[in-house]
Amino acid sequence: MDRILILGGGVGGTIVANLLSRKLRRQIDDQEVEVTIVDQSGNHVYQPGFMYITFGNEQEKNLSRPERSLIDERVKLVVDEVTRVDDTTHSVTLASGATLPYDQLVLATGSRIAPEEIEHFDTEAHHFYTAQAARSMRVALDAFSGGSIVVAIAGMPYKCPPAPLEVSFLIEAELRQRGLRDKSQVHFCSPIGRAFTIESVSDMATPVLEEKGIELHTFFNVETIDPARKVVQSLEGEELHYDLLVLVPPHHGAQFLIDSGLAPAPGGWLPTDHHTLQVGGRPDVYALGDTTDLPLSKAGSTAHFEAPIVAERIAAWVTGKPLNEKRANYTGRVMCFFEIGDGKGTLLRFDYDHPPHPPKPGRIWHLGKVLFNKTYWHTVPRGRV
Amino acid sequence: MLTDQPTMDQPTINRTIDARGSFCPGPLMELIRAIRESAVGTVIAVRSSDRGSRIDIPKWVEKAGHRLVGLTEVDGYDEIVIEKLH
Ligand SMILES: Cc1cc2nc3c(=O)[nH]c(=O)nc-3n(C[C@H](O)[C@H](O)[C@H](O)COP(=O)(O)OP(=O)(O)OC[C@H]3O[C@@H](n4cnc5c(N)ncnc54)[C@H](O)[C@@H]3O)c2cc1C
Numbered sequence: 001m002d003r004i005l006i007l008g009g010g011v012g013g014t015i016v017a018n019l020l021s022r023k024l025r026r027q028i029d030d031q032e033v034e035v036t037i038v039d040q041s042g043n044h045v046y047q048p049g050f051m052y053i054t055f056g057n058e059q060e061k062n063l064s065r066p067e068r069s070l071i072d073e074r075v076k077l078v079v080d081e082v083t084r085v086d087d088t089t090h091s092v093t094l095a096s097g098a099t100l101p102y103d104q105l106v107l108a109t110g111s112r113i114a115p116e117e118i119e120h121f122d123t124e125a126h127h128f129y130t131a132q133a134a135r136s137m138r139v140a141l142d143a144f145s146g147g148s149i150v151v152a153i154a155g156m157p158y159k160c161p162p163a164p165l166e167v168s169f170l171i172e173a174e175l176r177q178r179g180l181r182d183k184s185q186v187h188f189c190s191p192i193g194r195a196f197t198i199e200s201v202s203d204m205a206t207p208v209l210e211e212k213g214i215e216l217h218t219f220f221n222v223e224t225i226d227p228a229r230k231v232v233q234s235l236e237g238e239e240l241h242y243d244l245l246v247l248v249p250p251h252h253g254a255q256f257l258i259d260s261g262l263a264p265a266p267g268g269w270l271p272t273d274h275h276t277l278q279v280g281g282r283p284d285v286y287a288l289g290d291t292t293d294l295p296l297s298k299a300g301s302t303a304h305f306e307a308p309i310v311a312e313r314i315a316a317w318v319t320g321k322p323l324n325e326k327r328a329n330y331t332g333r334v335m336c337f338f339e340i341g342d343g344k345g346t347l348l349r350f351d352y353d354h355p356p357h358p359p360k361p362g363r364i365w366h367l368g369k370v371l372f373n374k375t376y377w378h379t380v381p382r383g384r385v
Numbered sequence: 386m387l388t389d390q391p392t393m394d395q396p397t398i399n400r401t402i403d404a405r406g407s408f409c410p411g412p413l414m415e416l417i418r419a420i421r422e423s424a425v426g427t428v429i430a431v432r433s434s435d436r437g438s439r440i441d442i443p444k445w446v447e448k449a450g451h452r453l454v455g456l457t458e459v460d461g462y463d464e465i466v467i468e469k470l471h
Pocket residue numbers: 007008009010011012013038039040041042043044045046047048049050051080081082083108109110111128129130159160163254256288289290291298299300301302303335336337
């Protein structure tokens with residue numbers, strides 16, 4: 001029996017499992033192949049919805065579903081935490097002490113946030129990377145009556161690169177709607193020399209920041225928070241006063257990947273082949289989603305477009321059929337909606353060789369994101385789109 | 386100072402970051418990590434094949450108040466040498 005083990009039941013892991021169960025239906029039914037997902041929570045979370053807890057009356061209960069309800073009945077689900085991968089014995093150890101052997105391994109354990117790495121983050125800063133944090137940011141915004149709002153990034157890379165820009169735009173629009181704009185300053189701090197890593201997106205966003213009177217600070221790498229003076233300081237020696245501080249927390253790959261020697265510390269991102277998605281040259285270990293070190297957005301969309309490549313390669317290995325080169329090589333395709341505020345948005349569509357050309361911001365792209373949020377459960381995890 | 390040849394008075398490099406094959410902002414972020422971890426006076430060389438680095442890194446070094454020791458083009462990549470000043 002061929003054992004395909006998928007670690008992580010988020011966007012990437014779930015789609016790969018469902019695609020494999022479709023491609024290998026007969027082999028699974030004949031017990032020649034077994035597809036298993038291990039997930040520590042047993043719940044699948046739609047994380048892009050967190051931003052709408054802060055900015056759109058979204059409820060946490062709508063953003064999570066049991067993983068079992070999203071995967072084909074042919075896929076096994078183990079709810080447990082992975083603590084180690086041994087790629088010499090081809091086995092995975094779980095927190096319960098159980099070990100699971102594998103023939104093909106898929107690593108899809110996403111990224112984890114580490115706000116604790118910045119002193120005073122927990123008491124001074126807000127973020128929107130968990131449902132609870134998004135709610136408390138809503139409370140802080142409701143209580144805000146004017147002053148200085150600083151949005152900054154406390155570590156690269158992080159999930160959903162446009163998110164802090166989107167949040168700045170949404171905050172600015174809200175302040176205008178609430179009649180607080182004249183009494184407030186909004187600062188957006190970028191760790192690099194422009195507003196966004198991708199130049200064309202930066203060129204689109206910079207005039208929007210100017211139009212909205214959001215002050216752009218480049219080369220601002222968050223170093224310390226001084227709660228007594230209410231200032232955030234950068235490694236580059238700049239400091240900004242805040243009345244409300246929004247920080248993207250530092251992100252890392254799963255700790256067990258570092259402990260198992262698969263990913264280097266301190267980032268924990270897996271060295272992943274740009275096209276085959278194999279990890280560190282291993283023919284039987286794949287990675288997708290946030291956990292890779294690919295030079296692309298850590299986005300659900302990335303995992304979504306990577307999943308068919310992993311499924312194609314594993315299915316070909318099982319069936320012994322030759323690889324369909326076109327379907328088995330990732331081109332770096334990503335597609336993300338980008339909120340601009342005031343009910344408008346734009347779209348980022350790109351791959352390794354073609355940078356995005358975001359269309360003029362309009363209502364249609366905002367509505368596209370709203371529609372995507374609503375239809376997510378029926379389409380994406382099931383591998384239907 | 387931008388040079389195509391290594392200069393004679395270049396101080397000894399204490400740490401080399403090979404960021405070749407990594408794209409913006411990878412090389413700059415790796416340099417920032419090294420700066421955070423190193424003692425004042427450390428001389429760090431960053432190797433980058435991303436053409437943007439030869440502009441971004443010197444700009445960052447200036448803003449952050451460190452010293453750009455040199456920028457050399459070697460076999461299809463740039464080596465940018467920085468001294469941590471504070
Ligand atoms: C506020 C916000 C807004 C976003 N907006 C967008 C957007 O507009 N567009 C977009 O494309 N993306 C967006 N994203 C990013 C998107 O949610 C992630 O990139 C995506 O979920 C990554 O998929 P993944 O499969 O790699 O990891 P995840 O979906 O995070 O899944 C990882 C899974 O692994 C499990 N796991 C982790 N460690 C272990 C372990 N040790 N043992 C067992 N299980 C483990 C977790 O429980 C989880 O279920 C946003 C994210 C946030 C937070």
